[in-house]
Amino acid sequence: MTGAISIFKQIRLLIFIAGLGAVITGCVSSSVNTTSNSHEAPKSGAQILLMQPDVELSLLTASGLREPRADWSKQAQGLIIAEIEKNLAGNGHELRQHSLDTDNAHEVQLIKLHEAVGNTILLHRFFNQPLPSKKDKFDWSLGPGVATLADNYDADYALFIFARGAYASAARQATALVLAVAGVGVGTGDQAAFASLVNLETGDIVWFNVTVTGSGIDMRRPSGAESVVKGLMKDNPLTTHATDKAKS
Amino acid sequence: MRNHFKTPLSRHPLRLVLMALGSAVLMSCASTDVAPIEAQAKPDDTTDEGGIWYVTDKVEKDLQTSAIVERDPALNEYVSAVACRVTGPDYCKDLRVYIVKQPYFNASMAPNGMMQVWTGLLLRAENEDQLAYVLGHEFAHYRQRHSLKQWRQAKNISNASLVFSVGAAAAGAGAAGVLGQAAALARLYGFSREAERESDDLGFDFFVAAGYAPGEAARTWEYLIAEAAESSSRRKRKSVARASIFATHPVTTERVENLQAKAAALPAGTPNRADFIAATKPFLQQWLEQDLTLRDFGSSLFLTNRLIEGGDALGVLYFHRAEIYRLRRASGDSDLALADYQTASQYEDTPPENWRQMGDALAKAGKTDEAKAAWTTYLEKAPNAPDRLLIQSYLDPDGA
The missing domain is CATH 1.25.40.10 (Tetratricopeptide repeat domain)
Structure with missing residues (x-):
């Protein structure tokens, strides 16, 4: 049941990626949303809880099936964490990594809730199925129940990351070459990711960004992960705050 | 679809493209002849199997924290003990049994060792032996790495059907392309039945070796067929329900007869009803x-x-x-x-x-x-x- 829903969403995501990926090989595009609820900019020295990034990278087989690769996924997960740390360094905030305690039922439910809300935002904000009730506003929230996370980890914000990518196998690349001769375009890989920043006092998703890259960028490598995270963290209030402070 | 290729190559381009495509695709043809998994073995992260485990590990984490799981310690201990008796002590450590609160008769096995037993199955088994047979059948899927085989088969079939559909489209035979897909799907389904047959046989051997009464293996299927015939739903009576074990385990007379014949050659044995009733009665x-x-x-x-x-x-x-x-x-x-x-x-x-x-x-x-x-x-x-x-x-x- 839930499996069917997430597969549906993944397919939507893939269609989305395929459309954009074909156009923008080698570049990064971002789409930033910020909360329309009243919200104060993060104070200097805010504590940021980095939730374990959900990363799944696959091999794109000759016919286009996506075969998950554990080593690539784990490698990219590590690189993304390192890049996030780098990206937020020097902004006066403190980053700490979250490790899930599966016995803490409330915490588990909060993470699942975020996944559900994040997928809903993706579906209705980015996949051309706008919700009438969300017109001209971005007021998504996990609710004040997130205060548990704030208390348990002494944190002000939680940062969630979700990333998917596919890289062509040698056979896929050969297939693409052969079919290109015949005038048929075949995709050779793509990456998509989203990040969301949750205010742990109100539960509001204060900033949400989707990033899509073409096959020229490879987040299995440090340079690729850097590009993806740079696109992913675009205009996030944690960095913006520091910039504003520098300006003023 | 006709005159699809108007490039200079188009005198005899199709054969050339198909030959080149065929060899490009063959580069990735994976062997579906996999050996049984060893006890306490974990696949390497760089392999297709490692990827499948990585994804199913995440699914398992979700299941572990789901409200749908029955967590009663006594019942879990009992069902896990039956599973261990069938798998033997070595493989026992590789399996994690989850009792899932779903009213359908079903059990499933994930490639990473996550086994699900639905409460609709526990409601319908008459004794420990019938439960043990289903667990043995599911364990055989794990041991024979059927998910990996199925994935590789799917990969090879879809690669082959890529060659076929491009060829068919180029030749202006759209319908043949569709048929190619149908044939590919039928082959996938056929493979799945093959795996079921293997799990029937191996599951039976495991459960008999664990000392269970051989005749109980076929009895579970006999009962399910009889119950489906009494269903109020015409669709269920005809094709037998989705979301039940029939969706993945088509019960055929042949399968029932196979199990009956195997049992007939062995001493009858006495099914263990008392322990099963004591564990499930609450x-x-x-x-x-x-x-x-x-x-x-x-x-x-x-x-x-x-x-x-x-x-x-x-x-x-x-x-x-x-x-x-x-x-x-x-x-x-x-x-x-x-x-x-x-x-x-x-x-x-x-x-x-x-x-x-x-x-x-x-x-x-x-x-x-x-x-x-x-x-x-x-x-x-x-x-x-x-x-x-x-x-x-x-x-x-x-x-x-």
């Missing part, structure tokens, strides 16, 4: 209620009647059968329901609700005094009933 009422939410009265009645024949927990069972009649509301069902409430009231293990429903049924039949007696018994048996005030108002309408 959940019987809850599982029956869940079964009734499917509103398949035909199949629920068939199941309840068989459980009544078993002779255990009769108070729970007669009360449940009365509830089936009450909810079905066919002609004559009120009388049948009342008779079963009355029968249930003679047993020790009958839930207190029986007397409330019996009171309602008696009141409907115009037997006011008997109804009041039943309601009074209900309040005696359930002094903290949430509907106590309501029942008191039936007993004393004037509120004296």
Whole structure:
């Protein structure tokens, strides 16, 4: 049941990626949303809880099936964490990594809730199925129940990351070459990711960004992960705050 | 579709492209001839199998924290112990059994060792041996790495059908391309049946080696076929339900006969009913209620009647059968329901609700005094009933 829903969403995501990926090989595009609820900019020295990034990278087989690769996924997960740390360094905030305690039922439910809300935002904000009730506003929230996370980890914000990518196998690349001769375009890989920043006092998703890259960028490598995270963290209030402070 | 290729190559381009494509695709043809997995083995992260485990590990994490899992320690200990007896001590450490609260007869095996046993299966097994056979069958899927085989087969088939569909499209035969896909799908399905057959055979061997009664293997399938025939749903009677074990485990006469023949060659053995009933009895009422939410009265009645024949927990069972009649509301069902409430009231293990429903049924039949007696018994048996005030108002309408 839930499996069917997430597969549906993944397919939507893939269609989305395929459309954009074909156009923008080698570049990064971002789409930033910020909360329309009243919200104060993060104070200097805010504590940021980095939730374990959900990363799944696959091999794109000759016919286009996506075969998950554990080593690539784990490698990219590590690189993304390192890049996030780098990206937020020097902004006066403190980053700490979250490790899930599966016995803490409330915490588990909060993470699942975020996944559900994040997928809903993706579906209705980015996949051309706008919700009438969300017109001209971005007021998504996990609710004040997130205060548990704030208390348990002494944190002000939680940062969630979700990333998917596919890289062509040698056979896929050969297939693409052969079919290109015949005038048929075949995709050779793509990456998509989203990040969301949750205010742990109100539960509001204060900033949400989707990033899509073409096959020229490879987040299995440090340079690729850097590009993806740079696109992913675009205009996030944690960095913006520091910039504003520098300006003023 | 015609004249698809208008490039300079187009005199004989198709054969050239297909040959080149064929060899490009063949570069990735994976071997589906995989050896059984060793006990306590974990695939390398750089392999396709490692990727499959990575993804199923995440699914398992979600399941572990899901409300759908029955966490009762005693029941989990019992079912896991049966699984271990079938797999042997080495593989036992590789499997994690989750009891999932779903009213369908099903069990499943993930490639990483996550095994699911649905409560609809525990409700329908008659003894430990029948449960053990299904667990042995599922374990065989794990040991023979059927998921990996299936994935590789799918990969090879889709690669081959890529060559075929490009070729067919280029030749202007759109329909043939579609047929190519259908044929590819049929092959996938055929493979799956092959795997089922292998799991039937191996599962049987594991369960017999663990000392279970050979004849019980076929009996589970025989029962399921019989229950499906009594279903209130025409679709279920015809094709047998989705979301049940039939979706992935098509039961054919051939499979049943195969198991019957294997058992006939062996000593009969005695099935272990006592331990199974002791472990599952505390959940019987809850599982029956869940079964009734499917509103398949035909199949629920068939199941309840068989459980009544078993002779255990009769108070729970007669009360449940009365509830089936009450909810079905066919002609004559009120009388049948009342008779079963009355029968249930003679047993020790009958839930207190029986007397409330019996009171309602008696009141409907115009037997006011008997109804009041039943309601009074209900309040005696359930002094903290949430509907106590309501029942008191039936007993004393004037509120004296």
